[in-house]
Amino acid sequence: MLGQLDDLLTVYRPDRSVPGPSDNSLAEHRAILDAIHARDGGSARGLMHDHLIAMRDLRVASLIRANA
Numbered sequence: 001m002l003g004q005l006d007d008l009l010t011v012y013r014p015d016r017s018v019p020g021p022s023d024n025s026l027a028e029h030r031a032i033l034d035a036i037h038a039r040d041g042g043s044a045r046g047l048m049h050d051h052l053i054a055m056r057d058l059r060v061a062s063l064i065r066a067n068a
Helices: 002-011 025-037 041-066
Strands: none
Touching: 025 041
């Protein structure tokens, strides 16, 4: 499953050449890991959800720019 996800992310990787205020991926990953280490499943789940939404938005914006 992770291999398939990695393949999809390779195809739809956001364009990082245009930095955006919503691209806080490293901080988001750190917060998710901190919540996991603290055994706070509710926070980890919420943070992961928010991260996935932010990454989706970056991918969509990147695809729009690429096709403009």
